[in-house]
Amino acid sequence: MSQWTAFFNILAKDVHAYYLKPPNISWGLLFPLAWTGMFFIKSGQGLEDVLGLLPGVVALSILFGTTSMLAVTVTFEKKNRSFERLLLSPISLELLMLAKTGGAIIFGLANAFVPVIMASFLTDLSSIAWGSFFMAVLLIAIASAFLGLFIAVAVSEVFEAQTFSNFFRFPMVFLCGLFFPIAKLPVFLRPLSYALPLTYGVDVLHGSVQSTNIMPMYLDLVVLAGFCILLFAGSLHNIKRKWIM
Amino acid sequence: MNAVEVRNLSKSFEDVKAVDKISFVVKKGEMFGFLGPNGAGKTTTINMLTGLARPDQGSIRVHGKDYLKNLKTIKQSIGVVPDESNLYPELSGLENLCFCAALYGMKKAERTAKAWELLEQFGLKEAAFRKFGAYSKGMKRKLTIAAGIIHDPEILFLDEPTTGIDVASARQIRMLIARLHETGKTVFLTTHYIEEAERLCERIAFIVSGRIVRIDTMENLLQPMQEEHLAEIICTRGEKQAVDLLGKEFKDLVFNNTGRNAGRSFSRDKEAGEEHVRVKSGEPIPVGRLVRFLEENGIQVIEARLLRSSLEDVFVRITGIEAKELLKVTETKRHGKKKKAGGGT
Ligand SMILES: Nc1ncnc2c1ncn2[C@@H]1O[C@H](COP(=O)(O)OP(=O)(O)O)[C@@H](O)[C@H]1O
Ligand SMILES: [Mg+2]
Numbered sequence: 001m002s003q004w005t006a007f008f009n010i011l012a013k014d015v016h017a018y019y020l021k022p023p024n025i026s027w028g029l030l031f032p033l034a035w036t037g038m039f040f041i042k043s044g045q046g047l048e049d050v051l052g053l054l055p056g057v058v059a060l061s062i063l064f065g066t067t068s069m070l071a072v073t074v075t076f077e078k079k080n081r082s083f084e085r086l087l088l089s090p091i092s093l094e095l096l097m098l099a100k101t102g103g104a105i106i107f108g109l110a111n112a113f114v115p116v117i118m119a120s121f122l123t124d125l126s127s128i129a130w131g132s133f134f135m136a137v138l139l140i141a142i143a144s145a146f147l148g149l150f151i152a153v154a155v156s157e158v159f160e161a162q163t164f165s166n167f168f169r170f171p172m173v174f175l176c177g178l179f180f181p182i183a184k185l186p187v188f189l190r191p192l193s194y195a196l197p198l199t200y201g202v203d204v205l206h207g208s209v210q211s212t213n214i215m216p217m218y219l220d221l222v223v224l225a226g227f228c229i230l231l232f233a234g235s236l237h238n239i240k241r242k243w244i245m
Numbered sequence: 246m247n248a249v250e251v252r253n254l255s256k257s258f259e260d261v262k263a264v265d266k267i268s269f270v271v272k273k274g275e276m277f278g279f280l281g282p283n284g285a286g287k288t289t290t291i292n293m294l295t296g297l298a299r300p301d302q303g304s305i306r307v308h309g310k311d312y313l314k315n316l317k318t319i320k321q322s323i324g325v326v327p328d329e330s331n332l333y334p335e336l337s338g339l340e341n342l343c344f345c346a347a348l349y350g351m352k353k354a355e356r357t358a359k360a361w362e363l364l365e366q367f368g369l370k371e372a373a374f375r376k377f378g379a380y381s382k383g384m385k386r387k388l389t390i391a392a393g394i395i396h397d398p399e400i401l402f403l404d405e406p407t408t409g410i411d412v413a414s415a416r417q418i419r420m421l422i423a424r425l426h427e428t429g430k431t432v433f434l435t436t437h438y439i440e441e442a443e444r445l446c447e448r449i450a451f452i453v454s455g456r457i458v459r460i461d462t463m464e465n466l467l468q469p470m471q472e473e474h475l476a477e478i479i480c481t482r483g484e485k486q487a488v489d490l491l492g493k494e495f496k497d498l499v500f501n502n503t504g505r506n507a508g509r510s511f512s513r514d515k516e517a518g519e520e521h522v523r524v525k526s527g528e529p530i531p532v533g534r535l536v537r538f539l540e541e542n543g544i545q546v547i548e549a550r551l552l553r554s555s556l557e558d559v560f561v562r563i564t565g566i567e568a569k570e571l572l573k574v575t576e577t578k579r580h581g582k583k584k585k586a587g588g589g590t
Contacts, residue, residue: 002350009347017335081331085392088295089348090320244299 006091010099014073019107032061032114050123055205056178057115059198062140063169065111069104070148071161078243079158087244093236101145108141129208132217136204139224143197146231153238172198177206182214197227246309248273248400248431249294254303256289263289265455266303271400271433276426278446279435282566286455287435288328291404294433295325307400321349324398328405330385334378338369338388341377342395349396356395363391367421383414390421400431407441419445443556451564459563466559475552476524476532477503483544488522490542491535499525519547 018024036057077083086096119125151164174180175189176198182190193199200220207213213220249271256264264286271277279287292298294305296316305312307319332341342360351359364370367387372380377388386406394401406422407415423445426432436442442449443463450460459466480487488500501523524530536546560566 005350005352006348009344013333013336013344017333080334081327081329082333084297084327084331085345086348087297088320088325090317090350091348092317244297 003091003095006089007095007099010086010091010096011102014100014103015106018069018072019103024107029114031064032057032111033118035060036115036118050119051125051127051209053179054115054119055202055209058112058137058205059140059176059178059202060173061111061115062108062137063144063172063198066104066108066141066144067148067151067165067169068162069107070101070145070152071158071165073100073103074149074152075155075158075161079156083243093239097149097232097236097239101142101149104145104148105138105141108144109137112137112141127209131208132204132221133208135221136201136208136224139204139221139228140198140201142228143201143224143231146228146235147197149235150231150238153235153242172196175199177202177214197224197231200224200227246273247271247306248275248308249433250304250306250309251294252304254290254293254305255301256286256293256298257301262455264293264300267450267452267455267457268303269450269457269460271431272448274429274431275448276422276432276434276446278442278449279433279452280437280439280442280449280560281435281452282437284454285452287452288404289455290452291325291327291402291433291435295323295402296320321396322399324393324396324401326390326393326401326403326406328408330377330389332377332385332389332392335376337374337376338364338380338384339373341388342392345392346395351396359395363395367391368417381414383410383417386410386414386418387421390418394425394430398430400433401425403432403434405435405437407436407438439555439557439560449556451560453564453566463556466556470555470558472527474526474528474530476530476535477548477550477552478522478524478532478535478539478546479548480520480522480539481545481547482518482520483542485542485544487520487539487544490544491522491524491538494538495535497526497528498530501525 074083077086086100089096091099116125147168148161148165151168152161155161155164171192172178175185175193176182176196177193178198182193182199185193200215200223203213203215204217204220204224207217207220247270249269251270252268253266254264254268255262255266267286267290269277279290281287289298293300294307296312296319307315308322310319312319333344336344339360342363343356346356346359361370361373364373367390369384369387369391372384377385380388390403390406393403403422407418410418419441422432422434426445434442434446446463448460448462449466450457452458478487486502488502491498491500503521503523524532524535530551532549532551536549539546
């Protein structure tokens with residue numbers, strides 16, 4: 001199908017033009033490295049707690065690696081009008097937006113494995129259930145990319161997209177059980193935690209690493225997938241409403 | 246079969262009626278011009294015809310097929326060159342073309358071959374590996390046209406293809422467009438340059454404030470002007486007005502003072518101490534005799550020439566908009582826009 005030629009070329013162009021640029025690569029590597037180093041050292045609990053911190057650091061790396069990229073691949077391209085060319089081409093909007101988010105998802109996956117590789121030098125990772133771990137990483141990457149897309153489509157300036165994504169990202173670090181269990185949060189904040197997709201992804205990561213999940217993992221994955229579908233559908237709806245005037 | 250059929254198409258933005266119930270057809274293989282001042286609704290029309298804007302009402306058929314129901318097939322068969330380049334500044338010219346070809350499902354070998362062919366044809370071969378962002382305005386426009394035709398569309402939409410670029414590039418682009426048309430492509434062209442429409446188009450729609458005020462073939466538009474002969478004389482201002490002297494002597498001709506340079510050269514504005522006389526007649530005008538008569542009466546003639554009736558006269562007569570105004574409005578508007586954008590380029 002000719003649409004797939006378009007799909008792969010849009011994806012390849014973004015990877016080539018944005019993701020493989022030196023600032024992005026170094027950011028993609030340095031950021032998870034810095035977080036990992038900071039948490040592993042500061043925890044003061046010695047190296048045995050590496051496994052306790054790993055899920056949080058992995059989730060953080062994905063979240064920060066993916067969301068901000070859509071500000072460039074979508075908001076910036078909309079602003080300089082090159083996005084128009086994509087809208088003019090004979091490719092369905094669904095496939096087009098999957099191509100535009102595909103790069104961010106791959107970038108998020110790559111970011112996720114920086115802390116994993118670091119941790120492998122510090123401790124024994126053989127007890128991790130890799131199947132569910134990878135499922136969680138993939139779905140967190142997709143959900144974060146789609147969250148980024150949702151924000152990127154809702155605004156018209158690149159800086160707005162970045163401001164907005166921080167508005168979502170920083171609360172998520174504290175509310176989604178990355179480093180402190182949700183049970184320790186004030187009662188009134190807990191409903192908020194369950195309204196955020198990352199909570200469910202992190203729960204699966206905790207379950208895969210140390211079996212400390214608070215919900216059944218399959219349920220987590222289903223809810224997370226539901227978030228992905230909602231965010232994607234919402235973004236498409238906004239594009240149709242706002243950009244094809 | 247008609248390439249494009251538009252019926253009662255309308256589009257408003259908040260309180261602005263950008264396009265107001267327009268209807269027209271573009272015949273297959275025709276070069277059709279949409280001529281009108283800035284803000285007339287030309288771009289809005291193109292956007293609706295190419296799927297970038299949703300009409301409030303009206304119908305569009307392309308090659309006889311309903312537009313909205315066959316959007317994907319139709320998108321494959323049309324090419325669009327927007328009023329501002331929308332290629333990727335960080336990619337090279339060659340990469341941009343190959344990318345655009347891929348959007349239409351062309352295979353790799355085919356993409357590269359076609360891209361080189363177009364770079365050659367558009368005189369951009371040397372710039373193939375240079376970043377698009379570093380191109381001059383004229384080069385950018387040429388590459389944008391190449392990108393619009395790389396998938397060999399049957400209908401090409403060109404939105405003000407020569408606006409805002411240097412004269413030499415504009416000429417080249419007009420030649421390229423004419424050549425494309427010769428190969429059998431249907432071309433829909435918008436412009437606010439009367440001369441450009443006159444030189445390129447076979448049929449023209451005059452659009453003003455979202456409405457088509459006249460639509461006809463170039464031949465029919467110019468027909469009523471064929472019987473009219475025009476001349477212009479520029480002379481020094483003497484004690485007596487040249488226009489009065491001439492009027493008394495040559496009773497079968499009509500003389501008028503013009504406030505501006507008549508004709509289509511906007512190069513020269515009226516200077517102090519000059520008088521511009523426009524001569525009209527149903528018969529060929531004896532310019533030599535008029536000049537001699539003036540000089541015998543002590544009035545020095547600076548310039549005298551025959552004018553060809555042009556589309557400009559038709560346009561002015563029908564729309565009441567002077568060509569000079571058309572250009573002026575446009576230039577100031579463009580400046581305003583640029584300032585607002587903070588001089589991004
Ligand atoms: N996105 C928009 N929002 C609001 N008004 C618009 C928009 N696009 C065009 N217009 C208005 O519609 C009218 C027609 O604009 P346009 O089609 O761009 O004219 P042209 O291309 O002939 O210069 C103008 O008055 C313009 O201000
Ligand atoms: Mg326009």
